Amino acid sequence: MSDFNTVELVNDPRGFATLWLSRQEKNNAFNAEMIRELIIALDQVQADATLRFLLIRGRGKHFSAGADLAWMQQSAELDYHTNLDDARELAELMYNLAKLKIPTLAVVQGAAYGGALGLISCCDMAIGADDAQFCLSEVRIGLAPAVISPFVVQAIGERAARRYALTAERFDGQQAQAIGLLAQSYPFDELNQQVEQWTANLLLNSPAAMRASKDLLREVGNGALTPALRRYCENAISRIRVSTEGQEGLRAFLQKRAPSWQSQEPRS
Known part of the structure; x- marks a missing residue:
């Protein structure tokens, strides 16, 4: 199994894996290295016939704060074709996650901004904390949620996607459940217990x-x-x-x- 700098892939002896976003010092914000490592980790999961399902989680206080500021600054200085290469890499991550052959469950706490909503939307199921904060924040900084938009629309519907992509307003875990982004939201101190219950339920299935x-x-x-x-x-x-x-x-x-x-x- 590969050594990673920004993510961790942990296999549970019961037959599933957890893919951790692990840049706590940057609130698990995406950069080019993390995107590439996530792609590699998903390739490893796809190739492992012993795995029943995959959890996607964030280390520390936040699931993911979205794109890393330093990485965005670098992107602003690149030409169109180099930015297109970056977009294709992000798209590969999102499409590979959406097409993964085993069930996927995202577990969300703290902030989930920008591209993080793409990861959540690509998963088959998602649960989170009541006080988690979600935001399609791209328009606030002059961008658009382009690569992730098909998956967000599939998750929450066209009308809600228009609202949150155009307003960039924040919403909590309970609202995320109401619009279909989360299957369930729970008090934060119950989240890990609920993860165990979801895990136990999935382990009952063929x-x-x-x-x-x-x-x-x-x-x-x-x-x-x-x-x-x-x-x-x-x-x-x-x-x-x-x-x-x-x-x-x-x-x-x-x-x-x-x-x-x-x-x-x-x-x-």
């Missing part, structure tokens, strides 16, 4: 079925009914029923016992 469900829902998209989608769904359930874990899950249900993936001992 790893192969969760991956298949991600593939299925990606194909279903907005649910527009077409003959091709009907055939895809018919094939999807047929494949999972005859798979190893599908057969094991059906047998376990009928025999009133726990399936094998719930009784596995943690890996050392």
